[in-house]
Amino acid sequence: MSEPSTQAIDIAAATQQAEVLAHALPFLRRYAGATVVVKYGGHAMGEEHLAQQFGNDIALLKQVGINPVVVHGGGPQINAMLNRLKIQSTFVDGLRVTDAAMVEVVEMVLAGTVNKYVAGLITRAGALAVGICGKDGAMIRARKLARTAKDPDSNIEKVLDLGFVGEPIGVDVRVIHALTGGGLVPVIAPVGVGADGETYNINADTVAAAVAGALNATRLLMLTDVSGVLDKEKKLIQSMSLHEVQERIEDGTITGGMIPKVENCVEAVRQGVKGAVILDGRVPHACLLELFTEAGPGTLIRR
Ligand SMILES: Nc1ncnc2c1ncn2[C@@H]1O[C@H](COP(=O)(O)OP(=O)(O)O)[C@@H](O)[C@H]1O
Numbered sequence: 001m002s003e004p005s006t007q008a009i010d011i012a013a014a015t016q017q018a019e020v021l022a023h024a025l026p027f028l029r030r031y032a033g034a035t036v037v038v039k040y041g042g043h044a045m046g047e048e049h050l051a052q053q054f055g056n057d058i059a060l061l062k063q064v065g066i067n068p069v070v071v072h073g074g075g076p077q078i079n080a081m082l083n084r085l086k087i088q089s090t091f092v093d094g095l096r097v098t099d100a101a102m103v104e105v106v107e108m109v110l111a112g113t114v115n116k117y118v119a120g121l122i123t124r125a126g127a128l129a130v131g132i133c134g135k136d137g138a139m140i141r142a143r144k145l146a147r148t149a150k151d152p153d154s155n156i157e158k159v160l161d162l163g164f165v166g167e168p169i170g171v172d173v174r175v176i177h178a179l180t181g182g183g184l185v186p187v188i189a190p191v192g193v194g195a196d197g198e199t200y201n202i203n204a205d206t207v208a209a210a211v212a213g214a215l216n217a218t219r220l221l222m223l224t225d226v227s228g229v230l231d232k233e234k235k236l237i238q239s240m241s242l243h244e245v246q247e248r249i250e251d252g253t254i255t256g257g258m259i260p261k262v263e264n265c266v267e268a269v270r271q272g273v274k275g276a277v278i279l280d281g282r283v284p285h286a287c288l289l290e291l292f293t294e295a296g297p298g299t300l301i302r303r
């Protein structure tokens, strides 16, 4: 029995709440003990009340027996700090060219302010989150990203120097397992460590996919600021196989920033993740909607 209340009870509202919980039961069973990696992008953090709602949802997942692992971005937050420091940024294929001075700012913002902010959102909601970056416990070993581009004049393939932009070459999951095994929620900043201890700035989607792959996660949720992958009529594509993703890139349905995002999802699924979902992180309770309803609001990429 609940405590007697002095307020009038709204039976209809209470029944509705109970029904929602009853509907969630098969999904709670499906995901019991599962690992769910959530990529929380810098744009999705925009509004304070939505950010706190995100923290509440991650805490709820932990409390119902799922193991959430959060990988966050922070591109807009790095931009804001660079503006304050009056440092210019340039991008190649959506990747920030990162020289030695820039990587210090990137590490400060991603592994510092943003990492502690995201961990704080979850901790305030009642689960204990621990913020770390890929350098901690040498978790994300990285090397300099090799990029080439065709010179438009000579048509010769040229090597581009993006500085300290890295790509993961291995994820040591021991730190993550130690945290989740201890009942904690790992919150990971996308900063990796090179063979000589140097710091690499890595795209957060890439880190999320690598972490999800290494953990053999049941789901990778990529929270972005569009409803998912859209077809040529701008309607949401609910589900795509790896083969269909390739077709949609080749026929020009998927372009721009969505290409690396779906490619990271494909890579995660190839590494054993059961399904990767691209969804709008600005939708209230996006993660809960995805995990606890049959259709889900985003685009599922699966084998
Ligand atoms: N088929 C598509 N469906 C949805 N978005 C697409 C598609 N093709 C290109 N895009 C673009 O990709 C963008 C998402 O990528 P990006 O801005 O890099 O995401 P994020 O900043 O969250 O990592 C969308 O805002 C949209 O402009």
Ligand SMILES: CC(=O)N[C@@H](CCC(=O)OP(=O)(O)O)C(=O)O
Residues within 6 Å of the ligand: 040, 041, 042, 043, 072, 073, 074, 075, 076, 078, 094, 095, 096, 106, 165, 166, 190, 201, 202, 203, 204, 205
């Ligand atoms: C190499 C590179 O571009 N790294 C990104 C890392 C942050 C990121 O990916 O943040 P979002 O997910 O919010 O975009 C950057 O410097 O902006």
